[in-house]
Amino acid sequence: MSDINDKLIIIIKDALVKAFNYEDKSNMIMIETPSDISHGDYSTNCAMRLAKILHNAPINIADRLTDEFKKNDLFTKVEVVKPGFINFFIKKDSMTNSLKDILNEKDKYGSSDFGKQEKVMVEYVSANPTGDLHLGHARGAAYGDALTRILKFTGYDVLREYYVNDAGHQIDVLANSLFERYKQILNLPFEEANIGYQGKDVINLAQGIVDKDGNKWVNADIEEREEYFKNVGINLELDKIKKDLALYRVSFDNFTSERSLYKRGLVSNTIECLKKAGYTYTQDGALWLRTTDFKDDKDRVLIKSDGSYTYLVPDIAYHKDKFDRGYTHLINLFGADHHGYIARLKAGIKILGYNPDNLEVEIVQMVRIMEGDKEVKMSKRTGNAITIRELCEDVGVDAARYFFLCKPLDSHFDFDLELARKQSSENPIYYIQYAYARMMSILKKDDSYEIKDYYPLLTKDKEIELIKVLSEFKNELINISKNKDVNSLTNYCYKLSSLFHSYYTEEKVLVEDNIALSKERLALIKACSITLKNALNLLGIEAKEKM
């Protein structure tokens, strides 16, 4: 509650009531931190925004509000500028008041109940269990993981979910490949043409079955055998995926299998519901869904003329199930190549009577892998797409995650392996981790800071600036939860680190002959380290105590 942002908003609302008898209910009041310090510690443009509502010129509104503000002893000065900005200059030791909360809340600092425990399900990665995760998945994986951490921290009840496409054609191909390899290992005749997945991993899987079961499946019941080979294939592929994700520090609460949707009858049930809703028709022997009624470019097939379902049906069923499980807000991370898919999915949701606005789809734009100025398409070692595992081993998990998280999702992104590999100043991840290591090395020497309401000896501009940045942290996280722009958090880390490095070279924290000053500065450094560590934790990046 001692957050300066919140405090200012309350003061402004109060002044609006006193000066204009106006009660602000919409969120018209915004606090900004001017880039130019001569414009005050904080400023607001509310006089301009409220001009129409209050039927008054911005300057007049600002003036009358400022008369109220001047009665408050939080400020050393309040000024009105040009069109109607109000600039607040705050007493320095009042600014230091926010350190207390940081030092008390520690690893909880920055958390809030903003989300009011709304049930949110975030689905990401959801790669088919038919091979290794490659770099196309890495961006969405890092992003989804960081986003869910932030959503939890800001008070949402979050479920992290991975949808396993284990019912489609690709799994048949995997199972068949596995069976052919199985026969091959047993020196039985086999069909090279049926081996859709040429990878070594399939051979290893087949060897595993031979080791365990010998030739028992050669003459087994076909259905039983197919089921078994599918399960083996899926489980082992999924295990690999889970291991790679764990290495990359990405985890999930739940894996939902497409086949389980069929087994639970949700898919056929969805067909019935869609039919009942009256948006289906038969044409050319197929069953169609009239998605064009909901902004799709063309109608979509639900049941093909050969009687099998298209991918769309289980997917609509899956999203219906998400809502039915009690989640009021769904967030999906889709690759850019799936963007055309959103309209038909939302149409299905709408037809089934759910609100498509409660499904928020974030598009993960393309990633190009670069080595300097050359694009790298394939791994040199394996000749296949570069996997997440290779990336982590190559550049390290921290650098990999940082690079994927530091750009907005909707921008095309060139991942420069050379730069990420560099352990030097060119690589921003080390800049941030180095800042943390420097903070810790001071605190290791001396951590005799005190927790108190005000720190009157912290009067340097850089000290006040640092405190300002620290006190923005909670709001920063709330904004990220609202806007889903995780990259702002990497920017925040960079800003805080940069300010700290600058302060570090300018002022000594431990001043030999001034214990009182040292103690206050230590409190500031402690607060910096708490905030930076919390931020890095949310990004899934290690805060190293030593470098």
Add this chain to the structure above:
RNA sequence: GGCCCUGUAGCUCAGUUGGAUAGAGCAACAGCCUUCUAAGCUGUGGGUCAGGCGUUCGAGUCGCCUCAGGGUCACCA
């Protein structure tokens, strides 16, 4: 052709839900270690925010048009 994304310093990109004189890093140049970690700091130069029109007190940000690049348009998953 329809839809989605992008266009900001030589290069890679930020840009606080429309705010005050558009910012970082790299690269270039000039400085700073007997002092808590120099993977750091300080300073200098560098811009028609692709282009145009509009919306208003105010536009890199919102709307429309043009140009350029990327992606995507299955009875595949």
